[in-house]
Amino acid sequence: MRRMINWRPPPLVAVILGALPFVILLGVYLIASDIRQTENPNDKLLPPPAAFADAMARMALLPDPRSGNILLWADTAASLGRLFTGLGLATAAGFVFGLAMGLLPLAGRTFSPFVAVFSMAPPMALLPILFIVFGLGEAAKIILIFIGVAPFMMRDMALRVAELPPEQLIKAQTLGASTWQIFLRVAAPQMAPRLIDALRLSLGPAWLFLIAAEAIAATEGLGYRIFLVRRYLAMDVILPYVAWIILLAFLSDYLLRKLQQRAFPWFQKEKA
Amino acid sequence: MTEISIKNLCKEYNDAPVLRNVNMEISGEEFCVIVGASGCGKSTFLRILLGEIQPSSGEIRIDGRPLPPEPGPERGVVYQRYSVFPHMSVLENVMLGPGFAASPLLGRLSGKRRRAAADEAMHYLREVGLDHACSLYPASLSGGMQQRLALAQALIMKPQILLLDEPFGALDPGTRKDMQDLILRLWRENRMVVFMVTHDLEEGFMLGTRVVVFDKIPSLKDGNENSGATITYDIPLNGRRKPCD
Ligand SMILES: Nc1ncnc2c1ncn2[C@@H]1O[C@H](COP(=O)(O)OP(=O)(O)OP(=O)(O)O)[C@@H](O)[C@H]1O
Ligand SMILES: [Mg+2]
Numbered sequence: 440m441r442r443m444i445n446w447r448p449p450p451l452v453a454v455i456l457g458a459l460p461f462v463i464l465l466g467v468y469l470i471a472s473d474i475r476q477t478e479n480p481n482d483k484l485l486p487p488p489a490a491f492a493d494a495m496a497r498m499a500l501l502p503d504p505r506s507g508n509i510l511l512w513a514d515t516a517a518s519l520g521r522l523f524t525g526l527g528l529a530t531a532a533g534f535v536f537g538l539a540m541g542l543l544p545l546a547g548r549t550f551s552p553f554v555a556v557f558s559m560a561p562p563m564a565l566l567p568i569l570f571i572v573f574g575l576g577e578a579a580k581i582i583l584i585f586i587g588v589a590p591f592m593m594r595d596m597a598l599r600v601a602e603l604p605p606e607q608l609i610k611a612q613t614l615g616a617s618t619w620q621i622f623l624r625v626a627a628p629q630m631a632p633r634l635i636d637a638l639r640l641s642l643g644p645a646w647l648f649l650i651a652a653e654a655i656a657a658t659e660g661l662g663y664r665i666f667l668v669r670r671y672l673a674m675d676v677i678l679p680y681v682a683w684i685i686l687l688a689f690l691s692d693y694l695l696r697k698l699q700q701r702a703f704p705w706f707q708k709e710k711a
Numbered sequence: 712m713t714e715i716s717i718k719n720l721c722k723e724y725n726d727a728p729v730l731r732n733v734n735m736e737i738s739g740e741e742f743c744v745i746v747g748a749s750g751c752g753k754s755t756f757l758r759i760l761l762g763e764i765q766p767s768s769g770e771i772r773i774d775g776r777p778l779p780p781e782p783g784p785e786r787g788v789v790y791q792r793y794s795v796f797p798h799m800s801v802l803e804n805v806m807l808g809p810g811f812a813a814s815p816l817l818g819r820l821s822g823k824r825r826r827a828a829a830d831e832a833m834h835y836l837r838e839v840g841l842d843h844a845c846s847l848y849p850a851s852l853s854g855g856m857q858q859r860l861a862l863a864q865a866l867i868m869k870p871q872i873l874l875l876d877e878p879f880g881a882l883d884p885g886t887r888k889d890m891q892d893l894i895l896r897l898w899r900e901n902r903m904v905v906f907m908v909t910h911d912l913e914e915g916f917m918l919g920t921r922v923v924v925f926d927k928i929p930s931l932k933d934g935n936e937n938s939g940a941t942i943t944y945d946i947p948l949n950g951r952r953k954p955c956d
Contacts, residue, residue, distance in 0.1 A: 604793035609763055610861075611796075612782035614808035614868060620818035624807065628798045708850035709797045 486675040494675035510664065511683070518661040519687070521577060522649050525584025526641065532589045534627075534634055537596020542626050543618070551597065558590030562648060570656060580652040587648040588641045595637045600626055632703040639695050642688055650684075713774065713871050713904050714738045720769035721939070722755055728939030729755050731928065733769070735942065737921075742898050742905045744915035747925030751940040753908045756925070757874045760906060761786055773871070784808065787865030787903075791877045794861035795849045801860055802845040805832035808868045835863040838900075839893060855886035859893070866901055873898075875907040879914070891918060922946045 448456055472485035486494075499511040506513075539546040540554070562583055569579040569586075603626065611625045653662030661684055668676045700707060720733040729752040737743065745753050758764045760771065762782045771778040779785075788794070795804050809828040810819040820828050836842045839859035849857055858878055865873060875894070879887045895918060898905050909915050915922050924944040 606790045606793035607796065609761065609782055610788060610790075610794055610864075611807075611811075613761070613784060613786060613788050613865070613870070615784035615811045616807075616818065617811070617815065620811050620815070624810070624818040625796060629796075703798070705798050705848040705850060708848055711850070 483672045483674055486678075490675040491679050494673070495679050498676060498679075508659075510659075511680075513659050514661045514664050514680075515683070515687070517657075517659045518649060518653065521580050521653075521660070522584065522645055525581045525649070526588065526638065526645050528581070529585045529589035529592055529641070529645075530634065530638055532585070533592025533596050533637065534630065537593040538600055538622065538626055538630055540593065541597040541600025542622060547597065550593075554590050554593050558594060560586075562587035563651060566652065566655070575656040580649065580657070583652045584645050584648045588645050591644075592634075592637050592641060595640075596630060596634065599630060599633045603629065632699050632706040635695050635699040639692050642692055646684065646688055712739050714772075715872070715904065716772045718770050720756075720759065720771065721767045722752070722759060722764075723767045723939075730759075730766075731939030731941050733941050735923070735945070737904060740898075740902050740904055742895075742907070742918060742920045744919035744922045745906060745908045745925060746910070746912060746915050746922060747940065748927070749910075751925045751927055753925055754876055757788075757876050757906060757908060760872070761788055761874055784812070784868045785870055786872045786874060787868055787870035788874045788876070789858065789861045789865055789878045791880045795857055795864060797849050800846050800848055801836065801841060801852070802829065802832055804849065804860055805835055805863050805867055808864065832863075832867060835867050836860075838866070838897065839863045853886075855882050855890060858882065858890060862894070862897060866897060869901070870903055872904045872906065875905065877908050877910065880910065887914075894918065916948060919948055922948060 447453075468485065469488070472487050475482045475485050476487055495511070499509065502508060503510050536546075536550060536554070540550050541547065565586060566579070566583055569582055573579040573582060607625060608621060611621045616625065649660075650662035650665070653660040654666040657663040661680055665677050665680050715735070715737040717733060717735040720730060721728065722730040733756065745756065747753050755764070759766050760778070762779055765780060773785075782788075796807065799807065806820065806825075806828050807818075809831065810817075813820050813824060813828075819825075833842055833845065836845055839862055841856060841859050841863065844852065844856065849860065852860065861878075878894075879890050882890060891914060894905070894907075907915075907918065922944070923942050923946075925940045926943040927940045928938060928943070
């Protein structure tokens with residue numbers, strides 16, 4: 440009898456196993472929904488698939504009578520705009536500060552303690568301050584995402600730079616490199632694929648901060664919509680919206696992974 | 712001709728002496744092999760020569776001038792591992808040094824000068840037998856090929872001194888033999904002083920024009936207590952092999 444740790448499912452079995460939890464979840468929902476619908480056709484808690492289709496057709500295809508916008512797309516555009524602005528700023532700051540902190544003892548001594556302390560501040564506790572200072576507009580939400588994600592990225596980059604073998608930095612110096620040239624040609628290019636890893640890990644927290652900020656103060660956005668329709672127990676809108684958010688997050692993660700494989704082929708080889 | 716003079720060199724790490732009163736004179740393009748027990752300070756000695764760390768006392772002069780306190784292009788190095796850059800192709804690795812020299816801002820060459828540098832880099836790659844692999848990444852190279860690349864990358868800078876810290880330590884015996892022939896040929900052709908640390912005495916005696924042995928000396932006063940290593944033997948060898956002038 441082979442040990443379990445040595446038994447690898449054949450490809451087809453692996454696909455079936457991977458799909459199984461999804462199928463079970465779906466099956467359980469459909470059965471539970473059906474039971475509730477037969478008891479009470481007006482039940483709002485577990486709507487049947489047709490209700491989702493109706494609600495989504497309303498949200499994604501017809502303009503909202505009050506604003507004239509098609510809500511799903513308006514919400515998606517607003518949320519992704521905030522998310523990517525915040526993440527973009529955090530990534531840029533993480534790259535520049537993290538590399539500087541990891542590469543230059545002077546910058547490390549100056550910023551590391553500050554970043555280490557500041558990264559312990561719960562971003563949600565700072566949100567009221569952001570609303571007070573920046574108002575209820577876009578800035579506060581973007582800054583919340585930035586504050587929530589940037590310290591992690593800076594620290595992660597600084598650690599990754601410190602992991603570069605010291606031999607490499609010495610070798611570069613024996614090839615005549617200046618500090619700037621080492622940054623530009625040795626450290627930064629090797630950190631770029633690792634920055635993508637850090638960005639992928641930050642997607643989850645960034646969505647969390649985005650939805651939280653939108654739930655508290657916004658006039659559009661995916662998080663705003665979910666919390667708005669909660670008042671009417673509109674599960675037929677909430678559940679598809681959640682699925683849509685999951686899809687967006689999954690797609691961004693997938694695209695980042697593909698980008699890393701395409702743009703940095705050496706990184707895959709080095710890891711293998 | 713390179714003159715290196717090392718006088719009363721001492722190195723301590725947090726009061727623990729590692730090197731003690733190392734003296735050495737080198738004149739001309741010697742191939743100096745350094746042997747000694749593990750942990751006796753051979754790598755420390757090379758790192759001081761490289762300028763990576765500073766001696767606690769004593770002085771080193773090259774051609775009469777004090778050793779620069781930082782690594783620089785006049786002193787090349789090849790380690791046992793991590794001597795090449797994993798994110799660059801073989802050719803890019805060799806062109807890196809010339810790129811640094813030519814462009815302070817971008818650290819890379821373009822246009823006509825790039826083609827000239829690529830030609831020169833290919834020359835060194837042919838020298839070490841890697842011209843066929845010029846577009847590969849280092850991760851696709853074998854251990855021996857990576858060390859050849861590291862040599863080409865160092866040699867294109869035309870260093871006055873080349874420091875090798877167990878460069879063949881991780882290679883199989885056959886590859887090792889090839890690399891020994893290669894390093895001897897490169898040393899003859901490129902007119903430089905080589906310092907090479909090895910644990911293989913046979914290799915040391917075959918390659919060197921000089922073999923220096925580092926060994927711990929028990930302190931005279933405190934009996935057994937360790938007081939750092941120094942050169943206990945300095946054996947001239949293979950005089951005939953000196954590069955002809
Ligand atoms: N940065 C450091 N701080 C404190 N002690 C150190 C440091 N680097 C080396 N040492 C100590 O100095 C001694 C000499 O180290 P070194 O690496 O020079 O030995 P080595 O002769 O190269 O040994 P090996 O043959 O194993 O490579 C060792 O005892 C080591 O523990
Ligand atoms: Mg050593």
